[in-house]
Amino acid sequence: MGAKKNVSISETEVNYKIVETTEPVATEGEAAPAAPPKSVRSRSAKYQQSRGQIDKTRNYSLEEAIELIKKTSYSQFAGTISADGSVAEVGDKFTVVFPHATGKSIRVAIVDDALLEQIAAEKIDFDVLLTTPQYMPKLAKFARLLGPKGLMPNPKNETITTDPAKKKAELEGGKTIIKTEKKAPLIHVAIGKTSTPTPELIANLQALIKACGERLTKLSLSATMSPSIKISLKK
Numbered sequence: 001m002g003a004k005k006n007v008s009i010s011e012t013e014v015n016y017k018i019v020e021t022t023e024p025v026a027t028e029g030e031a032a033p034a035a036p037p038k039s040v041r042s043r044s045a046k047y048q049q050s051r052g053q054i055d056k057t058r059n060y061s062l063e064e065a066i067e068l069i070k071k072t073s074y075s076q077f078a079g080t081i082s083a084d085g086s087v088a089e090v091g092d093k094f095t096v097v098f099p100h101a102t103g104k105s106i107r108v109a110i111v112d113d114a115l116l117e118q119i120a121a122e123k124i125d126f127d128v129l130l131t132t133p134q135y136m137p138k139l140a141k142f143a144r145l146l147g148p149k150g151l152m153p154n155p156k157n158e159t160i161t162t163d164p165a166k167k168k169a170e171l172e173g174g175k176t177i178i179k180t181e182k183k184a185p186l187i188h189v190a191i192g193k194t195s196t197p198t199p200e201l202i203a204n205l206q207a208l209i210k211a212c213g214e215r216l217t218k219l220s221l222s223a224t225m226s227p228s229i230k231i232s233l234k235k
Contacts, residue, residue: 059232065221066201070194072226078195079224080104083208085187086218090180093157094187096211098174100200103193108171110164111135111153119145128171129153130164178211187212194223209233 054072066081073079080103109115109126112135118125119142129146131139131153139146139153146152153159157177161167178187191204209216222228 054227054229056230059230059234061232062202062205063198065229065231066198066205068229069221069223069226070198072229073194073223075194075223075225077224078103078193079226080190081192081194081196081201081221081223083187083189083191083205084220084222084228085212085216087180087185087187087212088215088217090183090185092180092185092187092215094178094208094211094215095158096176096178096189096208097170098176098191098204098207100192100196100204101174102176102190102204103196104190106171106176108168110168111139116142124149124151126151128159130159130161130167132162132164133160136160178208191221205231 054068060068069081106128107126108128108130111129111131116135116138122145124146129151136153143152157179158167176189178189180187189208191208192201205221209219216233219231219233220228221231
């Protein structure tokens with residue numbers, strides 16, 4: 001018989017894989033340990049103080065809601081006051097002409113050859129894009145770029161027009177097109193700042209309610225840093 005050959009296994013020839021886990025593991029025959037509780041978000045003391053001044057079971061009048069928003073807003077700057085509403089259906093659209101400044105500037109661009117070159121270079125520095133029907137064939141190739149951003153002109157939102165200069169003046173002067181969220185019948189729009197005079201805020205809010213009409217089912221106000229306040233829609 002031949003001599004036995006000594007075989008040695010070096011440490012480099014064997015790979016050991018160590019798996020670490022932070023989740024509790026149950027042994028056979030035992031129930032799985034409960035997962036650790038999720039952290040609960042806590043509100044600041046200032047928020048809690050503001051929240052305590054609002055009756056959540058009550059629907060306030062326009063005047064009461066706006067005065068209370070100003071009172072309960074605790075930001076160190078002039079916060080934006082937003083109106084958040086529920087409407088009848090997803091896809092509802094409303095055109096509002098606010099009689100007073102809302103504190104939100106809107107950048108409106110009109111399509112021409114120079115702007116087409118900027119779009120081709122993916123330089124998007126506008127919030128609304130207006131065009132004449134003649135430019136639509138040239139814009140069509142940018143549909144994949146503009147479409148997901150909600151910037152592609154179309155007849156439904158009146159951004160295809162024979163008089164884009166007039167439309168631009170309207171939009172920059174307070175005319176706003178409000179659309180619902182993509183998957184929920186909810187609208188959100190700024191109506192002014194906490195520093196805006198109360199009568200102007202009331203007028204803007206009335207314009208919004210009138211534009212939405214009976215399609216508007218619920219409405220609330222909130223500032224940049226404040227709890228929300230429900231508004232009564234009863235006439």
